[in-house]
Amino acid sequence: MEFQQIITAIFVSAAASLLGSFAILKRMALVGDALSHVALPGIALALIFHFNPFLGAIAFLAVAVFGIWLVEYQSKLSIETIVGVFFAASLALGAIITPDHELLEAMLGNITTISRQESIVSIILSIFLIAVILKIRKKLALNMVSQELSQSIGIENKQLELVYLLIFALAVALGIRFVGALLMGSLVIIPAASAKNIAKNLNSFMSLSVIFGVLAAILGIYFSQIYNLSPGPVFILISAGIFIVSMIMRKFVK
Amino acid sequence: MKILEVKNLNVEINGIHILNDINFEVERGEILAIIGPNGAGKTILLKSLLGLIDYQGEIKWNKIYGEKIKIGYVPQRMDIETDIPLSVEEFLNLSGDSSKQKIKEAIKAVQLDEKILKSGFGEISIGQRQRILVAWAILGNPQVLLFDEPTADIDIAGQESIYKMLHKLHRDLNLSIILISHDLNVVFRYAHKAICLNRKKICEGSPKEILNTENLLELYGGEKAFYHHDHHH
Incomplete structure (x- = not known):
């Protein structure tokens, strides 16, 4: 049982932190964080009507992603403004409609109750996510360095950004079981933020981000079992600890 | 013509x-x-x-x-963070799969030293970056x-x-x-x-x-x- 949790957490965290390296480059930390909040009303509805919370989350996320994508290209409002307002509202809505006894789990996650079937689906989707990111990593990196340059060599930036947001949504849906809607953004961002402190090139950045994510996942589950704590918050605390160490190391590496 | x-x-x-x-x-x-x-x-x-x-x-x-x-395009300026984790060599490789040899030739064509390939793309000087952008453009022939x-x-x-x-x-x-x-x-x-x-x-x-x-x-x-x-x- 414990082994199954650890394996699932490793894959989900690896996918999320690999994605995170691009979220950091694109300075999309806030969007990612807010996006995870959108999942909450979806989870709530799933709990009320007894269907799989993962499906509820992914449905709400898909709508939100298309929303962001359209807003980015259609309106002149800053995306951060829209995201800030709309997504905080959906967190509030989610908090109200989620049944009380389920609220904590939806907010903070709980991987200890994960079924074998859920584990397998999570692992397969994580592998799919990693494969997609590795496949489009050069295009993504170029898009993030300069949209003009990427457009000038024929990359369709709009499509690329939609793909990016969709895989982001998938990562959020996957991670929610582990760390919950409230902390999901951190699952994506913190390992990459730590890696950025010491990495000098893209390859080491992506690898370190994944290593930190996986390390925090293993330690997170391990300590949560020993001290009988909720694994999500423990994971985030360990991640933050790694971040602090990386900040200190930055002085010596850079 | x-x-x-x-x-x-x-x-x-x-x-x-x-x-x-x-x-x-x-x-x-x-x-x-x-x-x-x-x-x-x-x-x-x-x-x-x-x-x-x-x-x-x-x-x-x-x-x-x-x-x-x-067409090769060299933009006016690029706003990138100085600590972006991207080496010059990786940047030059983003446009496609350029061989190491081709990248070295491009670096030579813009009159830079090969050593710059290992530097961070954000930490080189603006003049060097401009040359790297030119190298990037000519890599596409x-x-x-x-x-x-x-x-x-x-x-x-x-x-x-x-x-x-x-x-x-x-x-x-x-x-x-x-x-x-x-x-x-x-x-x-x-x-x-x-x-x-x-x-x-x-x-x-x-x-x-x-x-x-x-x-x-x-x-x-x-x-x-x-x-x-x-x-x-």
């Missing part, structure tokens, strides 16, 4: 006419300079040539020996290079050497070059043809013919100042 024909080009952004009825042509191997004051639409012109923005009118890139023309004020943020000595390098690339690779420049000295020395632009085309011709006081006054708003002076006298 003409490689580019622009006819009645109009660009409107948010209801403002940025470019009005622009017409010009570029010959193979020609260096064309676009000059004009800030806000004249120079960058917008380059972007429409690249197909990066919507326009009305015709922009026709002709084929060379039956093959579609390849272009027949035309588009430069948006390649030396905007570089000191005078650095500017001089960038233009020398461009001139050499032009000779060695038989490139056509379309460049935006503020520096009339450079235009005089290197360009075969110049276009004065301020929302519309004000003059066109060889730099020696057209860069006279009268045209420059009109281009940079001198005449407008005189007009106001007369009006209020």
